[in-house]
Each structure stands twice: as C-alpha cells, then as structure tokens.
Amino acid sequence: MTSTSITLEGCGRTFPGGQVALHPLDLTVAAGETLVLLGPSGCGKTTTLRIISGLESPDAGGRVRFGERDVTALPIEQRDVGMVFQNYALFPNMSVADNIAYGLRIKGLPREAIRRRLEEVMAMVDLQGFDTRRIHELSGGQKQRVALARAIAVRPKVLLFDEPLSALDAKLRDRLRLEIGQLLRELDITAVYVTHDQAEAMALGDRIAVMQAGRIAQLATPREIYHRPTSTFVADFIGAVNRLEVHATLADRRLRVSGGELHAPHLAGVAAVYCRPEDVQIVTADSADLRGKVRQSIFLGQSQRLLIDLGDSTCLQVETASRRQWRAEEPIGLRLPPEALFHPECHAYPAKDLETNHA
Amino acid sequence: MKRMRFYLQLSFTLVVCLFMIVPVIMSVMAGLTTNYFVGLESGLTLRWVKEVWALYADTIWLSIRLALTCLFLTVLLGVPAAYGLLRSKRRWANAIEEALLLPVAIPGLATALALLLAYGHMRGFRESWLFILIGHVLFTLPFMIRPVLAVMRGARLAELEEAAASLGAGFRQRFLGVVVPNCVGGILAGALMVVTLSIGEFNITWMLHTPLNKTLPVGLADSYASMRLEIGSAYTLIFLAMTLPLLVVIQWAGRFANRSRTP
Numbered sequence: 001m002t003s004t005s006i007t008l009e010g011c012g013r014t015f016p017g018g019q020v021a022l023h024p025l026d027l028t029v030a031a032g033e034t035l036v037l038l039g040p041s042g043c044g045k046t047t048t049l050r051i052i053s054g055l056e057s058p059d060a061g062g063r064v065r066f067g068e069r070d071v072t073a074l075p076i077e078q079r080d081v082g083m084v085f086q087n088y089a090l091f092p093n094m095s096v097a098d099n100i101a102y103g104l105r106i107k108g109l110p111r112e113a114i115r116r117r118l119e120e121v122m123a124m125v126d127l128q129g130f131d132t133r134r135i136h137e138l139s140g141g142q143k144q145r146v147a148l149a150r151a152i153a154v155r156p157k158v159l160l161f162d163e164p165l166s167a168l169d170a171k172l173r174d175r176l177r178l179e180i181g182q183l184l185r186e187l188d189i190t191a192v193y194v195t196h197d198q199a200e201a202m203a204l205g206d207r208i209a210v211m212q213a214g215r216i217a218q219l220a221t222p223r224e225i226y227h228r229p230t231s232t233f234v235a236d237f238i239g240a241v242n243r244l245e246v247h248a249t250l251a252d253r254r255l256r257v258s259g260g261e262l263h264a265p266h267l268a269g270v271a272a273v274y275c276r277p278e279d280v281q282i283v284t285a286d287s288a289d290l291r292g293k294v295r296q297s298i299f300l301g302q303s304q305r306l307l308i309d310l311g312d313s314t315c316l317q318v319e320t321a322s323r324r325q326w327r328a329e330e331p332i333g334l335r336l337p338p339e340a341l342f343h344p345e346c347h348a349y350p351a352k353d354l355e356t357n358h359a
Numbered sequence: 360m361k362r363m364r365f366y367l368q369l370s371f372t373l374v375v376c377l378f379m380i381v382p383v384i385m386s387v388m389a390g391l392t393t394n395y396f397v398g399l400e401s402g403l404t405l406r407w408v409k410e411v412w413a414l415y416a417d418t419i420w421l422s423i424r425l426a427l428t429c430l431f432l433t434v435l436l437g438v439p440a441a442y443g444l445l446r447s448k449r450r451w452a453n454a455i456e457e458a459l460l461l462p463v464a465i466p467g468l469a470t471a472l473a474l475l476l477a478y479g480h481m482r483g484f485r486e487s488w489l490f491i492l493i494g495h496v497l498f499t500l501p502f503m504i505r506p507v508l509a510v511m512r513g514a515r516l517a518e519l520e521e522a523a524a525s526l527g528a529g530f531r532q533r534f535l536g537v538v539v540p541n542c543v544g545g546i547l548a549g550a551l552m553v554v555t556l557s558i559g560e561f562n563i564t565w566m567l568h569t570p571l572n573k574t575l576p577v578g579l580a581d582s583y584a585s586m587r588l589e590i591g592s593a594y595t596l597i598f599l600a601m602t603l604p605l606l607v608v609i610q611w612a613g614r615f616a617n618r619s620r621t622p
Binding site for chain 2: 053055075076077078080081082083085087089090091092093102103106107147150151154160
C-alpha cells in the first residue's frame with residue numbers, strides 16, 4: 001500500500017455559535033506513521049480527525065494536505081481515506097461480505113477482483129466464513145473487524161480511527177488493540193487514531209498528540225510523553241503522578257520536601273518535583289531519602305499501590321510488587337532516584353539516562 | 360375478579376363483532392341475494408356483481424390507477440422530503456413537518472374547493488384524472504413522510520452515510536444504496552396508508568370528480584343514491600375483494616422487510 005503524509009496548516013474550527021472546538025493547529029503525520037490523538041472528551045481530537053477525513057472543513061485559512069496534494073476542498077468521498085467508527089456504522093441492510101465489498105463496488109472493480117480482495121481482507125481480520133452473515137448476528141468484536149476490513153479493503157491512503165474500541169468490553173478491547181497494532185504495522189499505512197484511553201494510545205501510537213481544550217498540549221513519542229511530560233496537564237492525564245512541594249533548596253542543592261531531602265541536580269529552583277509511583281523504591285531506613293508511614297495499601301493483583309503519609313498532610317503513591325503485605329502505620333523508607341524526578345517545565349536530565357533507567 | 364375480566368373481554372369481543380363484522384357480512388350477503396327484501400330464501404346470485412362490473416368497471420380501474428400513481432408520487436416526493444426534514448438544522452423544519460398534516464386536519468371538501476378556486480379554470484387539467492391525483496397526493500403525502508422520517512431518525516443514518524462517503528460513495532450512491540434501503544420499513548408502512556387512503560378517499564374526490572372521472576367511492580355513493588340496494592352492496596363486495604388482498608400483501612411485505620433488519 002502506498003502511504004502518504006498528512007499535513008494540517010492552521011486548521012481551526014469554530015462552531016456557528018462561536019464556540020471554538022479547535023484552535024488553529026499545525027500538525028504533520030509522516031507517511032506510514034500512526035499518530036494517536038489523545039485527550040478528554042471535548043478536547044478537539046475528534047474534530048481534528050473529522051477535518052483530516054473531510055467530514056468537516058477547517059475555518060477559513062486552514063489547509064489540509066495529503067502528501068503534496070492540497071485536499072482542503074475535497075469532500076471525504078474523494079480523499080481516499082478508510083474510516084473506522086466508534087459505533088461500527090455497518091450497513092444493516094447488507095451482509096458481511098456486501099459491507100466489506102461496498103467500497104470496491106463503488107469503485108467499479110470487476111467482480112473477480114472484488115472476490116479476491118474480499119477473501120484477502122477477510123483473512124486479514126480473521127473473518128473467514130462470515131460472508132453471508134447479517135450484521136445483527138455479529139458480536140461487537142466481530143462488527144468492529146468487519147468495519148476494519150471494510151475500511152482497508154479499498155486500499156486507502158490514510159486510515160482514520162474514531163474511538164473504535166470504546167464500545168467493547170475490556171478484554172476484547174485489549175485483544176483487538178493488539179490486532180489493530182499488528183495490522184497497522186503490516187499495512188505500513190498512515191493512520192490517525194482518536195482515543196481517550198491512554199493504554200490504547202501508548203500501545204498503538206508511534207507518536208501521541210495529547211490534546212486539551214482545542215490545542216495540542218504535547219506531541220511526542222509515548223515514552224517521552226510518559227517520562228518527560230511538558231505540562232502538568234499531560235503528567236496528570238497520562239498515568240498516575242506524585243507531586244512533592246519543595247519547601248527549600250539547601251546549600252548542597254538538595255531539595256527539602258515533606259518527609260526528607262531529595263537529590264535532583266537537574267531541577268534547580270523548582271517549586272515542586274514530580275515522579276511516577278513505580279519509580280519510587282522501597283529501601284531500609286538508613287539509606288532512605290524520604291521516611292513516612294503506610295496509610296493504606298491497595299492490592300491490584302500484579303502489583304500493589306501504597307499510599308505513604310510523609311507528614312504535613314502530604315501523601316505519596318508507590319507502586320510495588322504485590323507479595324509483601326504492608327500494614328497501616330508501618331514505617332517505610334523510600335528512595336527517589338534523581339532520574340525519576342521531573343518537572344514539566346524543566347527537562348535538564350539527559351534523555352539517554354532516562355531511557356536506560358526505565359527500559 | 361378473573362371471572363369478571365373474562366366477561367368484560369367477552370362482551371368487548373361481542374361488541375366488536377356486532378359493529379364491525381356483522382354489518383360487513385350483511386352488506387356482502389345483500390350483494391349476493393337475489394332479492395334483499397325477500398331475504399336469503401330468494402336465493403343467491405352473482406347477477407348484481409356482474410351488473411356492477413358492467414356499470415362501474417371504469418371507476419374501479421381509475422381508483423387502482425389513482426392509488427398506484429399516488430403511491431409512486433408520494434414515495435418519489437415523500438422519501439426525499441423526509442430526508443430533507445431529517446437533515447435540516449433550521450428551526451422551521453419542525454413547522455414544516457407540522458404543516459404537512461394540514462391537509463389531514465382540514466376537511467377534504469375545503470381542500471378540494473381551494474384547488475377548484477385556484478386551478479378550476481384550467482379546463483383540460485380540471486377535467487383530467489390528474490386533478491384528482493393532486494388532491495390525493497396532498498392528502499396522503501404526510502402519511503408517507505411521517506413513518507419514513509420516524510424510521511430514518513432511529514437508523515443512525517448520519518453515521519451510515521459518513522461511512523459510505525468514506526468509502527467513496529457520492530450523494531446519489533449514498534441516498535439510493537444506504538438511505539433508501541435502510542428506511543424500507545417506513546416506506547412500506549407509508550405505502551400501506553397511502554394506498555388504502557387513496558382507494559377509500561371520498562371527500563376531495565367527490566368535489567373534484569367529473570362524470571367521466573369517477574372513482575370507486577364516488578361510484579359507490581352514486582349507486583347507493585340511485586340504484587337498487589343489492590347493486591350498492593355488490594359494489595361494496597367488489598371494493599372489499601380489491602382492497603383486502605392488497606392490504607394483506609403490503610402487511611406481509613412489511614413484516615418480511617422488518618425480519619431482515621435489526622434484531
């Protein structure tokens with residue numbers, strides 16, 4: 001499949017009532033790349049996708065390009081996109097095979113070519129033998145496979161996903177997420193994937209654009225988004241994060257926080273430091289940076305989440321192995337390695353160390 | 360308690376029989392009796408039916424032609440109109456939907472009089488059956504638009520169309536390949552109403568008809584007024600024989616269409 005890059009230039013969207021859904025946005029998706037648009041509802045991710053698809057037009061001045069070609073003025077049916085919708089949007093008046101072949105028939109392909117292509121994509125999404133089934137006879141997962149097959153059957157230049165898994169239950173969602181990821185790699189196609197589920201975004205995205213209130217808050221690889229968020233919004237939205245207020249910077253540049261002192265030479269002069277619960281290490285009292293008391297332990301199966309009281313009504317979340325049982329009020333010593341500490345506006349810590357420490 | 364419910368149901372059934380079924384049977388029998396005033400003892404005959412056919416066959420054909428043309432036009436106008444109302448974001452779309460019911464609310468005689476006042480002077484048009492057709496379409500159109508619109512509203516059409524568009528389908532392909540097939544249930548329900556209403560329509564038609572353009576109900580009134588009771592009854596019999604199978608077929612088609620759709 002020939003993939004193409006997507007470029008948005010100054011694409012904003014204001015609704016007739018004057019409400020701004022999307023502030024003018026510049027965005028490039030490389031050919032063959034999967035870009036995930038992630039954010040809470042109403043952040044503009046779906047609007048961005050609909051502008052790319054041609055279902056909506058950007059405000060005056062906005063440009064959409066597929067490769068070198070300006071497609072701003074083209075309606076969706078002339079843009080060569082495949083689209084997968086949240087509620088499947090399968091045609092209830094047609095069988096599975098007719099749904100998948102719909103785009104091929106519209107293109108006027110010869111009967112034999114349609115049959116061959118149909119077989120090919122049905123094998124791709126593991127739907128062999130479902131040809132004559134009616135849509136209402138399928139489960140949610142099967143419906144979304146049909147939708148996927150229908151979208152890729154026409155060999156589109158671009159694949160667009162609008163929260164395709166949010167109508168499915170958790171287990172099925174995980175499985176289909178893996179399959180979609182595999183399919184996207186196989187097809188080597190440019191894809192834009194809208195979701196509010198961060199696990200989906202992490203697993204599928206080559207890059208993630210975290211969106212907030214009609215703007216891109218951060219655009220980076222999943223790893224970077226997670227470990228080097230550039231705003232407190234992104235840090236909070238992706239995964240769990242601890243925030244420790246810095247009470248004072250000491251003479252040796254150590255930071256005084258509730259429960260002890262931290263060594264973070266790259267974070268001079270910050271008002272607070274952030275760290276992920278799984279980066280906090282539990283150590284013996286004498287080698288600890290911070291000391292506190294266990295307030296509560298939440299058993300999660302593969303791990304447990306401890307809530308540690310550091311005094312001054314400051315609480316720290318720690319993710320640790322689930323075997324050891326912690327009682328409330330039990331004293332605990334914690335170590336926060338310098339590379340685990342970050343601040344959204346201050347990223348002096350070398351990136352390569354980040355990668356090795358979190359691999 | 361249970362006993363009382365049984366008697367209530369029984370008496371309701373009896374009342375229904377008394378006022379709905381008995382008169383129909385009486386009427387049908389009257390059309391087949393040699394002399395109604397003598398009674399069944401005078402013997403059964405098809406003479407009256409034949410006589411009606413000889414006198415009024417053209418009214419029957421006209422009624423069928425009117426009903427089918429009316430159905431064709433209401434589908435042709437009603438389905439796109441329903442789609443337009445569905446899509447329109449303007450506030451007056453609701454007002455139009457309500458206004459569509461006006462010809463039903465206004466007495467048929469008044470509608471017909473208005474038509475005569477406006478276009479009665481166009482002689483050729485006035486005297487052709489197309490003039491009556493206009494009246495029928497006016498009267499039956501809302502009965503097509505309403506069920507189609509209801510089905511369209513429940514069918515997530517917007518999403519289906521977006522999906523079809525993403526696969527390269529232009530407006531015409533989307534409308535004919537996705538919109539229309541997904542509101543077949545509504546079209547069939549509407550068709551049932553349109554055909555029965557058109558065949559039975561009297562008020563408008565009576566005002567608009569000419570001696571050469573009489574429909575079945577107008578002919579019926581004519582025969583009741585000027586012919587023997589047996590002929591009028593035989594006429595009713597023919598009317599029933601025509602419409603009942605039609606209704607059954609359309610009902611069956613509707614059920615068939617629904618079975619192949621959503622669970």
